[in-house]
Amino acid sequence: GQYENIIASKPDPTITLITLNRPKALNALSSPLFHELNSALAAAEVDDEVGCIVLTGSEKAFAAGADIKEMKDIKYHEAYGKDFLGHWAQLSKIRKPIIAAVSGFALGGGCELALMCDIILASPTAKFGQPEINLGVIPGGGGSQRLAKTIGKSRTMELTLTGRTFSAQEAEKWGMVSRVVGEGEGEVVKEAVEMAKLISSRGKLAVQAGKEVVNAAFELPLGEGLRFERRLFQSLFATNDQKEGMAAFAEKRKPTFTHT
Numbered sequence: 001g002q003y004e005n006i007i008a009s010k011p012d013p014t015i016t017l018i019t020l021n022r023p024k025a026l027n028a029l030s031s032p033l034f035h036e037l038n039s040a041l042a043a044a045e046v047d048d049e050v051g052c053i054v055l056t057g058s059e060k061a062f063a064a065g066a067d068i069k070e071m072k073d074i075k076y077h078e079a080y081g082k083d084f085l086g087h088w089a090q091l092s093k094i095r096k097p098i099i100a101a102v103s104g105f106a107l108g109g110g111c112e113l114a115l116m117c118d119i120i121l122a123s124p125t126a127k128f129g130q131p132e133i134n135l136g137v138i139p140g141g142g143g144s145q146r147l148a149k150t151i152g153k154s155r156t157m158e159l160t161l162t163g164r165t166f167s168a169q170e171a172e173k174w175g176m177v178s179r180v181v182g183e184g185e186g187e188v189v190k191e192a193v194e195m196a197k198l199i200s201s202r203g204k205l206a207v208q209a210g211k212e213v214v215n216a217a218f219e220l221p222l223g224e225g226l227r228f229e230r231r232l233f234q235s236l237f238a239t240n241d242q243k244e245g246m247a248a249f250a251e252k253r254k255p256t257f258t259h260t
């Protein structure tokens with residue numbers, strides 16, 4: 001295929017499904033893997049048909065973290081000087097929604113990768129954690145920040161300082177995953193693809209705006225966030241999809257969005 005460490009497919013014309021595929025290393029996120037992931041995401045971003053992206057791993061592992069063997073000998077001047085793992089941040093620049101479908105291990109950078117996505121669906125087998133402390137380091141892919149904002153300080157502190165793993169059920173209770181799906185192989189990917197289809201059927205401009213405003217809640221003070229949301233809401237009145245969506249409601253029919 002096109003890639004060595006991932007599989008990119010389109011289970012539906014409107015969806016890109018990216019499957020991490022380094023089974024021998026439990027999908028450890030090596031640099032070659034991450035560069036391929038960035039390429040596949042960039043391709044999905046410019047594919048006009050695609051309205052939503054699903055990111056998944058295997059039944060056994062979403063991803064067991066950054067590749068420890070690759071990073072173990074890196075020197076400080078290389079890590080800091082060359083912005084080691086700086087390319088991980090590209091995922092958070094993607095404007096189409098990304099759903100993480102998590103089964104098995106999502107540890108360290110694997111947990112952080114899921115947290116970078118917009119929605120997390122978990123299989124009951126999912127096992128999350130930030131075990132970096134066991135390796136003499138700390139999370140480096142946003143885990144400390146995104147977890148603290150999502151599940152609170154005390155839990156984040158405990159997880160970061162002890163390295164203990166946590167279950168799909170805990171993650172759901174804490175609001176980190178939107179839901180835990182039923183048991184059964186492939187169930188979490190099936191659910192994620194169904195959700196992605198639903199999102200893709202909506203007006204793309206409104207979806208993009210929705211993602212932008214929700215993410216603003218993580219970055220802006222409340223007053224500015226509210227103003228940003230109001231302005232973006234108002235701006236959608238310049239789109240054909242707003243006219244079509246509201247006309248269709250009034251005429252008791254289904255809207256046909258043109259993404260303009």
Ligand code: HXC
Pocket residue numbers: 024025026028029064065066067068069085088105107108109110112131132135139140141142
């Ligand atoms: C490199 C890894 C790996 C990793 C697993 N493997 N995780 N290789 N980096 N993160 C490899 C193993 O070395 C082994 O290769 C093969 O995958 C199977 O793993 P086993 O350990 O034999 O499997 P198992 O006994 O089932 O244990 C699963 C596990 C364990 C509990 C997930 O593999 C584990 O603890 N992995 C490391 C988890 C971790 O610490 N992650 C955080 C990394 S730091 P061989 O060749 O022996 O068969 C990080 C920083 C992020 O992520 C910073 C982001 C910017």
